[in-house]
């Protein structure tokens with residue numbers, strides 16, 4: 206599928222509705238709702254403590270929200286059996302700032318881990334992946350420029366290479382939604398640009414929805430289609446990246462510029 210065809214096929218890939226999560230008296234998320242289309246690259250911005258990581262954890266099921274729901278495309282019949290939960294989980298891939306990979310496994314084995322949702326549990330446990338899975342994993346490593354590092358242990362790869370392996374794993378998983386939580390936080394400017402190029406590439410060419418949290422406004426404006434700004438657990442900005450101007454920046458980052466979350470102590 207070429208880029209134009211992918212753009213034409215855009216549908217809602219992810220719908221987050223009324224997501225609310227409190228830790229004690231503190232509301233980390235307060236009624237967060239938004240849709241993301243397949244093929245759309247959303248940058249999630251917001252000051253430290255705004256709720257970005259909590260939002261990702263609630264979307265993936267790593268944290269249980271107090272209220273709200275997550276819907277993926279065509280999942281009206283979302284069941285609650287173990288098999289269906291496993292099936293749902295593999296549709297969303299996560300790339301974290303660190304702790305992305307199993308350090309003692311090779312790059313290739315880490316990418317194959319993306320196929321675990323597709324093989325019976327006992328085969329995954331025994332690491333008995335099919336030939337087709339192995340070829341797919343190698344193709345994904347090639348896609349991120351690391352075919353030559355397939356046999357290298359993950360903990361000996363550079364930070365940027367580790368992020369690339371995590372992206373290859375998401376590709377191998379054939380995820381429809383990729384959540385990247387500060388994937389460039391510990392990388393130099395050149396490696397950061399490379400990772401964001403890659404994420405934008407899989408977004409456009411594979412029609413994957415990407416939500417990427419960042420602290421660098423200039424990178425969000427350069428790479429994203431749309432910017433969502435979160436402050437104190439609420440969406441205070443949701444605009445096309447080109448419209449993220451000085452006014453939007455101060456709404457998001459200037460203390461007191463937004464409505465205070467009433468459940469939080471002043």
Ligand SMILES: Nc1ncnc2c1ncn2[C@@H]1O[C@H](COP(=O)(O)OP(=O)(O)OP(=O)(O)O)[C@@H](O)[C@H]1O
Nearest residue numbers: 228231232233251252253254255256257258259260
């Ligand atoms: N497990 C937890 N227990 C208690 N409070 C938590 C927990 N996880 C998050 N919080 C609180 O929820 C709020 C949102 O945290 P979160 O990590 O989502 O912010 P963030 O936007 O990802 O920040 P950063 O940009 O620094 O990564 C913070 O006030 C944080 O202290």
Ligand SMILES: [Mg+2]
Nearest residue numbers: 257258259386
């Ligand atoms: Mg965070």
